[in-house]
Amino acid sequence: MRKRALVTGSDGFIGSHLVEALLAAGYQVRALVLYNSFNSWGWLDTLPKEKLHDIEIFPGDVRDPNGVNKAVAGVDIIFHLAALIGIPFSYHSPDLYIDTNVKGTLNILQACRTHDVDRVLVTSTSEVYGTARYAPINEEHPLQGQSPYSASKIGADKLAESYYLSFGLPVVTARPFNTYGPRQSARAVIPTIISQILAGNKRIRLGSLNPTRDMNYVEDTCRGFLALANCDEAIGKTVNIGAGREISVGDLAEMIIGLTGADIEIETTDERTRPKESEVERLLCDNRLIKDLTGWEPTVSLEEGLRRTIEWFRSAGNLDRYKWDIYNI
Numbered sequence: 001m002r003k004r005a006l007v008t009g010s011d012g013f014i015g016s017h018l019v020e021a022l023l024a025a026g027y028q029v030r031a032l033v034l035y036n037s038f039n040s041w042g043w044l045d046t047l048p049k050e051k052l053h054d055i056e057i058f059p060g061d062v063r064d065p066n067g068v069n070k071a072v073a074g075v076d077i078i079f080h081l082a083a084l085i086g087i088p089f090s091y092h093s094p095d096l097y098i099d100t101n102v103k104g105t106l107n108i109l110q111a112c113r114t115h116d117v118d119r120v121l122v123t124s125t126s127e128v129y130g131t132a133r134y135a136p137i138n139e140e141h142p143l144q145g146q147s148p149y150s151a152s153k154i155g156a157d158k159l160a161e162s163y164y165l166s167f168g169l170p171v172v173t174a175r176p177f178n179t180y181g182p183r184q185s186a187r188a189v190i191p192t193i194i195s196q197i198l199a200g201n202k203r204i205r206l207g208s209l210n211p212t213r214d215m216n217y218v219e220d221t222c223r224g225f226l227a228l229a230n231c232d233e234a235i236g237k238t239v240n241i242g243a244g245r246e247i248s249v250g251d252l253a254e255m256i257i258g259l260t261g262a263d264i265e266i267e268t269t270d271e272r273t274r275p276k277e278s279e280v281e282r283l284l285c286d287n288r289l290i291k292d293l294t295g296w297e298p299t300v301s302l303e304e305g306l307r308r309t310i311e312w313f314r315s316a317g318n319l320d321r322y323k324w325d326i327y328n329i
Contacts, residue, residue, distance in 0.1 A: 006071055008032045008062055008108065009081035009123075011042025013184045014176075014218055018079060019044065021222040023054055032071050032082065035059040043183045062104030065111070072111035077229055078120040080108045083156075086187045087127070087149045087274065088329035094148035101152035102159065109163045109171070117170070121229050122160040124175040124238065125153050126214070126283050135246075136286035139175070139238050146278050157238065164236045172234045174225055177242035177285045181218030181305060182312035186328040189249055190215075190306070193256045194313050195324035203265045205327075207272035209250030214242045214285045217305035220298045227294035234293050242285025243298045259306055271327055 005022050009015040010031035022029050033041045041057060060067035062082045072078060084090070084100045105122060112120045129137050130144025145151030163169040180190040189206070196204040224241035228234045247255070253266055273279075290296050300308075313319050 002026055002028050003077060004028045004030070004075040005077045005079060006030045006032060006075040007079045007081065009083060011040075011044055012081065013043065013181075014179055014221060015081045016043035016047070016183060017181070017218045018081065018222045018225060019055060020047070020051065021226060023051060025226060028056075029054070030056040030058055030071065030075055032058045032060055032062070034082075035061055046183075062107055063099050065107045068107040069111045069114060072108070072115050072117065074115075076118045078108060078112055078117055079123070079225060079229065080105065080120060081123045083123070083153070085125075085149065086185075086329055087147045088187075090147055090149035090152070094152075097148050097152040098155070102155040105156035105159055109159060109169060113163065113167055113169055119170050119172065119229055119235070121172045121174055121225060122156065124157050124173050125150070126175060126177040126240070126242065126285065127280060128154045128157060128175070129283065131280050132282040132284060135282060135284040136244060137240070137284060138286035139240055139289060146280055147274075161238075170235045172228050172231075173238040174228050175238055175240050176221050176224065177214040177216055177240065177283055179216050179218050179221045181309055184218075186322045186324065189252065190256070190309065191322065192328070193253050194260070194310055195319060195322040197257065197260050197262045197264055198313055198319050199324045201264065203267050204253065205267050205269050205272060206249065206253060207268060207274060208279060209253070209266070209268060210248060210281065211279060212246040212248045212282045212284065213252075214244070214246050214283050215252070215302055215305070216241065216243050216298060217300035217308070220300055223299075224290060224296050227296040228290070231294050237289075239290050239293065240285050240287055241290055241296075242287050243302075244285050244287050245302070246282070246284040247302065255303070256306055256310070259303070259310055
């Protein structure tokens with residue numbers, strides 16, 4: 001019998017790719033999309049119609065416990081990705097991050113307990129580690145709330161942990177490092193760089209160039225989610241998903257410039273620079289646990305992933321979706 005999966009945040013970047021991966025793996029998929037008056041299903045609207053016909057679209061909001069309870073009913077496994085993720089936006093609207101990331105996760109956990117689901121995978125983020133105190137970063141690294149966003153995700157992670165320890169809820173907390181690829185929001189650095197270059201600018205505007213990140217192609221991140229969701233030994237654990245390689249923002253920008261063949265300069269601006277104590281200076285994943293548990297390994301090199309992403313931006317209409325000329329927060 002086909003497993004029935006619910007994906008929250010399915011209308012977003014990683015969520016839409018995960019929906020496709022689940023369909024390819026033979027799951028029945030219910031997609032929780034954020035209710036809006038435009039009846040927009042986010043990135044799911046761009047999928048081929050034959051794929052959309054196989055998806056049960058469920059408009060709602062993770063902040064609404066009644067709607068979440070209805071969305072969870074009748075499914076076997078939950079992939080909880082819905083979250084507010086923009087770090088700059090969290091500086092001036094932290095309440096929204098608590099409501100969505102903390103309360104929204106609580107609503108999911110409560111509904112999963114009510115309906116006795118087989119598995120719930122809660123999506124964390126490497127931002128909860130803050131600047132690396134040691135590297136590579138394993139799952140035992142201290143948590144540091146260097147932004148309201150990361151603090152809200154720490155709260156959500158601890159709620160998930162508590163539901164496993166208090167109620168035996170079969171929770172897996174997946175902690176991906178920086179994911180990139182087609183459909184990613186312009187709030188992230190790679191779409192910011194690519195969109196400014198392909199728009200024909202002579203100069204791209206960025207924040208600090210020194211921080212390092214562990215970049216992972218979205219296809220690999222989704223494979224990690226599926227591997228953990230099907231691993232009984234992962235229940236009750238927090239597990240990193242990352243490549244185990246780091247690159248500075250400056251070197252990343254230079255790599256993308258080289259791949260596009262552009263003749264362009266890099267400019268750093270105060271507007272795009274995080275407050276000093278809030279900037280996460282280094283992230284490098286220790287991925288030994290996921291390898292030991294599932295055998296998962298990254299398969300797409302950074303250069304190949306960037307080539308695929310640039311090609312997607314060059315495809316008809318995709319660059320037009322991005323407001324490259326403003327600072328997207």
